[in-house]
Amino acid sequence: MTDIDISNYVQAHCTPADDVLSDLAAETTALFPDAAGMQVSADEGRLLTMLVQLTGAAFAVEVGVFTGYSALCIARGLPAGGRLLACDVSEEWTGLARKYWARAGVEDRIDLRIAPAIETLRALPADPVVDFAFVDADKTGYPDYYEELVPRLRPGGLLVLDNVLQGGRVLDPERPAHLTIKQLNEAVLGDDRVESVMLAVRDGVTLIRKKG
Numbered sequence: 001m002t003d004i005d006i007s008n009y010v011q012a013h014c015t016p017a018d019d020v021l022s023d024l025a026a027e028t029t030a031l032f033p034d035a036a037g038m039q040v041s042a043d044e045g046r047l048l049t050m051l052v053q054l055t056g057a058a059f060a061v062e063v064g065v066f067t068g069y070s071a072l073c074i075a076r077g078l079p080a081g082g083r084l085l086a087c088d089v090s091e092e093w094t095g096l097a098r099k100y101w102a103r104a105g106v107e108d109r110i111d112l113r114i115a116p117a118i119e120t121l122r123a124l125p126a127d128p129v130v131d132f133a134f135v136d137a138d139k140t141g142y143p144d145y146y147e148e149l150v151p152r153l154r155p156g157g158l159l160v161l162d163n164v165l166q167g168g169r170v171l172d173p174e175r176p177a178h179l180t181i182k183q184l185n186e187a188v189l190g191d192d193r194v195e196s197v198m199l200a201v202r203d204g205v206t207l208i209r210k211k212g
Contacts, residue, residue, distance in 0.1 A: 010043055011041070011042060011043055014042065014043045014046050015046055016042070017042040017045065017046075020072070020100060020103055020104045021042065021045065021069065021072065021073075022042075023100070024067065024068065024069055024072070024096070024100040025039060025042070025069060027067075027096065028066075028067040028069070028096065031096065032067070032093070035066070035093075038064075038066050038136075039066055039067060039069050039070075040069055040070045040073075040136065040162070040202075041202055043201070043202075044070075044162075044201060044202050044205070045069055045070060045072075045073040046073070047201065047205070048070055048073045048074050048077070048134060048160070049073045049074070049076050049077040050077070051077070051132070051158060051160065051207070052074055052076075052077025052078060052132050053077045055131060055132055055156070055157070055158050056079075056131070057077070057078060057082065057131035057132035057157075057158075058078065058079060058081065058082045058083070058131055059082070059083050059085075059129060059130055059131050059132075060074050060075075060078065060082070060083070060084045060085070060130070060131060060132040060133065060134070061084070061085045061086075061087070061121070061124075061130050061132070061133040061134070061149065062074060062084060062085070062086045062087065062133070062134045062135075062136075063087045063117045063121070063133070063134070063135045063136070063137045063141075063145050063149075064087070064088065064117070064135065064136040064137030064138075065086045065087065065088035065090075065093070065094050065097055065112065066088070066090075066093050066094075066097070066136075067093050067094070067096040067097050067100075068086075068094065068096065068097025068098070068100055068101055070134060070136060071084060071086045071097060071101070071110060072097075072100060072101060072104055072106060074132070074134060075101070075104075075106035075109045075110050076104070076106060078109055082109055083109060083110075083111060084109055084110045084111065085111050085113065085120070085124075086110050086111065086112045086113065087113050087115070087117035087120045087121070087137075088112070088113075088114060088117070088137075089114060089115065089116060089117075090114075091114055094112055094114065097112070098112070117137060117141070117145065118141065118144050118145065118148065121145065121148040121149065121152075122148060124148075124152055125152070126151065126152070127152070128151070128152055128153055128154040128155065128157070128210070129152060129154065130149060130152045130153050130154065130157055131153075131154055131157050131158075132157065132158050132159075132160075133149045133153065133157075133158070133159045133160065134159075134160045134162070135149070135159070135160070135161050135162065136162035136163065138177075139163065139166070139177035139178075139180055139181050140176055140177055140180045142161065142180060142181060142184050143180065143183070143184050143187070146159070146161070146184060146187075146188070150191070150193055150194060150208075150210065153210040154210065155210055155211065155212030156209065156210060156212070157209070157210045158207060158208065158209055158210075159194075159207075159208040159209075159210070160205060160206070160207055160208070161184075161188075161205070161206045161208065162202075162203070162204075162205055163181070163203045163204060164181055164184075164185055164198060164203075164204035164205065164206045165200070165203050165204030166178045166181050166182075166203065166204075167203060170182040170185060170204075185198070185206070188206060188208060192211075193210065193211060194208045194209060194210055194211060195208075195209050195211060196208045196209070
């Protein structure tokens with residue numbers, strides 16, 4: 001049995017993506033074939049929706065939008081009146097995102113900011129106002145995003161870091177991004193402000209809950 005067999009089995013045993021998400025994934029692959037691997041998988045998207053619902057999040061933050069699949073999943077988990085602050089630097093990629101957010105009827109929940117994410121995060125109130133955050137962007141920026149988000153998480157709020165395994169390279173870093181994630185993984189483990197669990201979902205997902 002291969003990894004692909006296991007992946008297909010996992011996908012087949014999750015609530016399937018609807019036509020909007022399936023079409024978004026397909027158009028992303030067609031338009032941006034070299035970058036399409038940055039899009040979260042259907043099972044991870046389902047996990048994000050469920051985590052937002054389970055935490056009762058009303059205000060969420062996403063760092064790294066790409067073509068909007070994960071943002072759509074997060075927005076769908078928010079209650080009426082909920083808001084998602086979505087941070088990215090690409091008008092081209094997020095142009096496709098806007099199209100599918102509108103088709104899904106969630107565009108009114110998403111505040112897209114085209115600017116360096118660290119600037120957007122630092123402009124947020126210092127108070128713990130964030131219920132849920134998802135980081136899936138430039139890996140060398142993760143430590144800065146983490147340090148801006150953790151103080152702003154409400155007690156019991158959840159921060160989700162994607163790609164924490166780096167294809168296994170956290171065990172033997174070859175690039176600065178691999179080393180950065182390895183060091184952050186250790187820092188999260190030693191951070192007494194939070195409690196965490198690392199899951200072997202796709203390329204690794206760490207769930208980080210703010211204590212208090």
